[in-house]
Amino acid sequence: MEKWDDNKAWFLVLPVFLVVAFSAIIPLMTVVNYSVQDIMAPGQGIFVGPEWYREVLHDPRLHEAFLRQLIYSFTVLAIEIPLGIAVALTLPSKGWKVSACLVLLALPLLIPWNVVGTIWVVFSRPDIGLAGVTINELLGIPYNYTADPMDSWLTVVIMDIWHWTPLVVLLCYAGLQAIPEAYYQAAKIDGASRWAVFRFIQLPKMRGVLMIAVLLRFMDSFMIYTEPFVLTGGGPGNSTTFLSQFLTKMAIGQFDLGPAAAFSLIYFLVILLLSYIFYTVITNLGKGVAK
Amino acid sequence: MSFSISKVDKRVGRETYLADIDLHLESGSQNVILGRTLAGKTTLLRIMAGLDRPSRGGIAENGKDVTGVSVRKRNVAMVYQQFVNYPSLSVFHNIASPLKLAGMAKADITARVGSVAAVLHIDHLLERLPQELSGGQQQRTAIARALVKDASLLLLDEPLVNLDYKLREELRTELRDIFSKRDSIVVYTTTEPSEALMLGGNLVVMHEGRVLQTGRAEEVYRCPASVTVAEILSDPPINVLRTRVDQTMAHLGDGLSVPLDGHLAGLAPGDYFFGVRSHHLFLHRQHPRDIELHARVELAEINGSETFIHMTYNGRPLVVQEEGVHQRRIDEAVSFFVRPRKFYIFDRDGALVRAPLFEDA
Known part of the structure; x- marks a missing residue:
């Protein structure tokens, strides 16, 4: 003792x-x-006990925002992850070109988030923006992200892809660079095709970094606030109002602190749960393949 | 099958990786390429496999030129220093992968994989993933994958370096037996003289991109063509003493001389290098004809059950291998003994002039 x-x-x-x-x-x-x-x-x-929880969970506007958020996050992941892998595979592996490519790729990551929104505001405006004018005038497709919900939605998605695919690329590139040359030689000697090299060497070897990429991109996109706030302000209508904006409107706009607090906790738990699901799925993915 | 390499050079930029390599290998032969790091061993293997093209010269299989033939069309297998296996495939599918790509029937694959796995003692691990195996087991899997396809050329690039001592010993013995039962050409590279001698077969000694000597392992050990070969082929490297020979005597320096008899008889007067392996230097007189030399201890290292004593004699570094574990003080004066019959005699350019008689080597 x-x-x-x-x-x-x-x-x-x-x-x-x-x-x-x-x-x-x-x-x-x-x-x-x-x-x-x-x-x-x-x-x-x-x-008041669980009253706010009950109210928030039954709020149809929240259901819409939640659905919108899910679709948004999955769209962004479904594009950014394969695109990031593809770009990483085409990057040079040595020489001065490596640094040049990496610096160019990293540029969007260095820009403050609200500036990203501003850049895209200027870029996509149908009257003066480079993209806006090009699409409207040169391609003849009517495009106005401030008025058309679909245009607005697409603009936010493309902005996110522009902003965050480089992160996926950098992570995948690091994963690819860590594969010893001997693996590629062995595959060559075996007579493996380019696809087989990707499927059985590169992809499994990138699993760790891909998991990080998926989790980071999922969590970030699920909490996205600044860029759509600057670009569209959640509009037109509610077409680009994601969960964070919904929460902010509730807490600051309407000063409904109770429901906002209840919603924050739900929000937090949802992200935790989904991240856990992603983690489990990706961890077990490789093991399932072996059978 | 016969495999020959003639006049092969490999240059990358301004650097020469290989120069003027000539080798002829027969099927069923076991060949060990011994050389220090950067000797060009790996480059040579890559050229043999068809992964790289030589800058000059050619490669022929059964007399047919295959220099430009891609690795996919060649029947080779290779094992690397790193444990290279497909990470997401089980041991079974890893071993089966070359057979699957060759389009073999499923039942045959299962039988072949089973028998190779049994030879390498990994038949109980077939369901596991490579990452769930120990280093030794991972390398066994990689070796199994190379053996399974019955390649006519089996290349192993320092396959045991990344394993610990015990595993290395174990696998080395097994590999020797496995190789001896195959009729493919086995080429095995290593930096370790003991490994090269233990595997036996043909020995190719490489240094700075050149082949210095080829021959049966024991013969090369007994009759190294030059000081460099002798240095590469013994660990610690052979000791070399600067010696002056006149009409009757060889002068080792420090006023020490030996008469020119035995295998030294009839040496032309001039400057020579006398080489003697460190295990032929003793700290106690073994024979009345031993000569005594004096030096000071610079470093004593204990290696397993032996002690290596480093000294300088007549301006040249020298190592005495002493049985047993001993403590030596730095700067302690020691006298050591050597029998003149054990001397290798090299000329001023390092080429072998005389080797000790067979029973003395």
Whole structure:
């Protein structure tokens, strides 16, 4: 029992405990606190139990935003991941061209998110934007992202692809560069086709980085806020109102702190759940193939 | 099948990787290429496999020129330093992959994979993925994949370097037996003299892109054509003493001389290098005719159950291999003994003039 006599060591844990408490637990509990109260004025709240949760979960506008968000995230993933892999495969593997390509690719990643939105505003305006004018005048296709929901939706998707595919490319490129030359030689000696090399060497060897890419892109796209806020403001109508914007409107626009807090927690849990599903699926994907 | 390489050069940019390589290999032969890193071993293997083209010269199979024939059309198999297996395929499918690509029937594949896996003792692991195996098992899988397709040319590029000592010993013995039962041409590269001698067969000694000597392993060991070959072929490298020979005596320096008799008889006067392997230097007199030399310990390293004592004698580094584990103080004066009959005699350019008699080598 001697070793339990001196408990001073517990004090060493205190700093970590305080940091975690202030950075994560207390803010989260504040949200939990708000989500179960009806706040009349600062310091005056009534306990309402799960009422806000019930209300938020039954809100048809939220259902729409949620569906829109899911479609958006999956569209973006379905394009960015294969495109990123394809671009990474075509990048040169040595020489000065490598640095040139990587710098060019990394440029969109260095631009602040609200600037990305602004760039696309200027780029796509049907009256003065390079893309807008080209599509309307030269191609003769009527395009107006501020008025047509489909145009607006497509513009946001393309903006995201432009902005984030480089991240997938960089990750995949790193994964590809880590494959020893001997693998390609062995495949050549076996007489494997280009497709077989991709399918049985490159893809499995990229699994780790692809998982990171999918998770990062999923979480980021699921929480997307700044770029559509600048570009479309969620419109026209609600056609580009994603979950974050919906939440912000609720919390700041309408000052419905209770429902907004309840919604935040639901939002958080949904991302956690979906990320977990992705992780499990990708981890098991490789194992399933072997059978 | 016979496989010959004639006058092959390989240059990349201004650098010469291989120069003037001539080799002739017969099927059923076991060939070990021994050379230090950067000797050009891997480059040579790649050219033999058809992965690279030589800058000059040609390669022929059964007298037919195959220099430009792509690796896909050649019947070769290769094992690498790294454990190269398809990551997402089970051991079975890994071994089966060359057969599948060759379009073999399913039942035949299963039988062939089973028998090769049994030879390499991985038949109980067929369902596993490579990442679930130990390093030794991964390399066994890679070797199985190379053996399964019955290639006429089987190339192994330092296959055991990345394994630990015990596994290496074990697999080396097994490989020797496996190779001896095959009638393909086996080419095995290594940097380790002991590995080369243990595998036996034909030995090709390479250095700086050139083949220095070829022959039966024991013969090359007994009669190294030059100082460089002798250095590459013994670990620690052979000791070389600068020696002056006059009409009657050989002068090793420090006033030490030996009479020119035995295999030294009749040496023309001049400057020579006398070589002696470190295990032929002793710290105690073994024979009345041993000569005694003096030097100071510069470093003593313990290697397994032996002690290597590094010294300088007459301006040249020297290593004595002492049985057993001993502590030596740095700068301690030691005297050591050598029998003149054990000397290899090289001329000033390093070419072998005389080797010790067979029973002394």
